[in-house]
Amino acid sequence: MSLPELSPKELTRYARQLGPGVLTLEGQSRLKDSTALVTRVGGMGGPAALALVMGGVGRVIIAHGGDLISPDLNRQVLGCEAVLDQPRAPHFADYLRSMNHFVEVEAIDHEPDDDEALDLARRCDVVLSCPPGFEERLRLNRAAVLAGVPLIDAAQWGMSGTLIAIDPGRTACLRCVYPHDPEFEELFPVVGAISAAVGALAALEAIKILSQTGKPMFGRLWMIDGHQGRTSMVELTRDPNCPCCGSPPPAT
Amino acid sequence: MKIRLVISGRSYDAAENLPDELSLPDGCSLDEALQAVAQLMAEGRPLPESCLLAVSGTHLGTLGQHREHALADGDELVFISPVAGG
Numbered sequence: 001m002s003l004p005e006l007s008p009k010e011l012t013r014y015a016r017q018l019g020p021g022v023l024t025l026e027g028q029s030r031l032k033d034s035t036a037l038v039t040r041v042g043g044m045g046g047p048a049a050l051a052l053v054m055g056g057v058g059r060v061i062i063a064h065g066g067d068l069i070s071p072d073l074n075r076q077v078l079g080c081e082a083v084l085d086q087p088r089a090p091h092f093a094d095y096l097r098s099m100n101h102f103v104e105v106e107a108i109d110h111e112p113d114d115d116e117a118l119d120l121a122r123r124c125d126v127v128l129s130c131p132p133g134f135e136e137r138l139r140l141n142r143a144a145v146l147a148g149v150p151l152i153d154a155a156q157w158g159m160s161g162t163l164i165a166i167d168p169g170r171t172a173c174l175r176c177v178y179p180h181d182p183e184f185e186e187l188f189p190v191v192g193a194i195s196a197a198v199g200a201l202a203a204l205e206a207i208k209i210l211s212q213t214g215k216p217m218f219g220r221l222w223m224i225d226g227h228q229g230r231t232s233m234v235e236l237t238r239d240p241n242c243p244c245c246g247s248p249p250p251a252t
Numbered sequence: 253m254k255i256r257l258v259i260s261g262r263s264y265d266a267a268e269n270l271p272d273e274l275s276l277p278d279g280c281s282l283d284e285a286l287q288a289v290a291q292l293m294a295e296g297r298p299l300p301e302s303c304l305l306a307v308s309g310t311h312l313g314t315l316g317q318h319r320e321h322a323l324a325d326g327d328e329l330v331f332i333s334p335v336a337g338g
Contacts, residue, residue, distance in 0.1 A: 042338045132338030157262050157335035172311070178334065179317055182302035188337035221304070221311070223332050225260040228267065232258055232330050234306040237313075 003029035004058075010102055014056050027211035032058040032102075034210040037120050038128040039063035039140065040111060041092050043075035043195030044154045044161070044202065045130030050077060051203035052128075053096045053103045057210060060096065061120060063108035064088045075192035114139055121147035126206045129153045129174075130199065133184045138244075141166070141174035145245045150209050150218075154202040158189050159226035161198035163217070164236070165205050168245060171219035172236035175244035194226045253278050253325035255285065261333035263299050274329075282307065282321040285329060304332040 006014070006028060017023050023031070034057050038049040041062045052060050068079045068088050078092035093107035111131065112120055121127055121143040129140040129151055137153055144151035145168040153164040153174050166173050201222075208214040223232040240246050255274050259267035270292055276285055282305075290298065301316030308327045312318045315331070323329070 040338055044338060130338055133336055134334075137336075155335045156337045158264065160261055160264065160335055162261070162332070162335055177304060177311075178302060179314065180302060182334035182336065183300060184336045190337050221332070223260045223330075225264065227264045228260065230258070230260070232260060232306070232332065233309060234304070234311050234330065234332070235309055237311045237319075 004032045005029070006032065010056070013100070013102065017055065023211050023213055027213045028056060030211045031056045031207065034125045035059040035061065035123060036126050036128060036206055036210070037061045037063070037124045038130060039108075040131045040136075041078055041088070042072065042130065042132070043190060043192065044156055044199035045128065046076050046078040046092065047196045047199030048128050048130060048154065048203040048206070049092075049096060050099065051200050052206060053100045053105065055203070055207050056100070057103060057207070059104045059106065061106045061108065061124065062089065062093060062096070063110065063112055063120075064092065065110040075190060075195040077196065111136060112139075114142070117143035118146055121149050124149055126209055127151045128202050128206055130202065132188065134178065134181045138174055138178070138181070142244055144168055145173050150216075152202045152205050154198050156188075156190055156194050156198050157185075159191050159194050161194050161224045161226075163198060163201055163205065163222045163224070165217045165220060167216075167218040172238040173242060173245040176239040176242045177221065177236060179239070179242075191226070194224070197226070198224060253280065253323070255323055255326070256328040257289065258328060258330045259299070259333070260331070261303075261335045263303065263331065263333035266293060266297060266299060269294060276323065278325075280323050282312065282318070282323060282329075285323055286315070289329075299331055300333055302334050304330075304334065306330040306332070
């Protein structure tokens with residue numbers, strides 16, 4: 001199937017990301033032809049969605065329920081004080097659209113359940129999982145595994161974050177890493193700087209995957225420990241008996 | 253032999269009282285090293301069972317469920333206590 005062409009105005013918009021060290025024209029066209037799901041679009045998902053939109057991913061689907069509240073504004077870059085106490089999804093989508101009219105932004109005003117997550121994953125070329133808790137992250141993991149779509153799992157706490165890149169059927173999935181649901185703190189502490197960093201890196205991985213540029217970190221967990229100023233990269237081991245991605249194929 | 257200790261994630265504060273390097277008998281197993289680390293932890297503040305374990309970049313499982321592994325001098329034992337937040 002042929003890739004979409006880039007207009008002269010698109011070439012101008014993406015001029016700084018075309019050439020040595022960044023993307024080829026074909027890579028940029030691949031982005032234009034791609035669909036990404038980002039859910040949720042809070043501390044990490046917001047910067048991730050913004051980077052995807054600014055980078056020219058053709059269709060970006062965002063999902064996030066509820067209204068924006070003041071504590072969100074220490075990290076939720078898609079919000080602003082003018083939309084406090086208003087629904088996040090439509091306002092976040094409007095802001096994203098204002099950043100790049102060449103990109104289509106679709107907003108879902110709730111977090112997808114199991115069925116919807118699978119439907120969405122099947123529509124996408126990559127899923128960026130940026131919700132706060134393990135229940136949602138594992139739901140998105142299951143959807144990505146069943147749909148056979150790459151998943152970037154992003155997480156944060158305090159001044160630290162992790163990124164995991166999953167290539168379903170080939171590398172460890174999130175359940176391989178967390179065979180039992182870990183603890184989750186509802187009022188998690190977070191400094192916005194780590195949210196932005198992790199979200200942007202998640203987007204970078206997605207852009208690499210979609211444009212077929214560079215080396216995606218499939219099968220690896222990247223711990224960014226901002227508290228101690230160190231990083232760790234772990235080569236993840238896939239569990240052949242994983243209830244999510246192990247053989248035989250999981251029941252749908 | 254000596255191994256390096258790295259503790260990151262939600263249990264970052266546990267690292268503040270642990271040495272960067274741990275001396276262990278030659279041929280020490282991972283489980284023996286984990287017991288040594290547990291003894292150095294502040295009382296009542298153990299690492300969670302869900303803590304991801306890796307040795308020199310290789311994932312071995314969690315603190316509660318992991319493969320056995322023979323340690324070597326210079327290995328890096330990494331504990332990543334799961335982070336979650338959005």
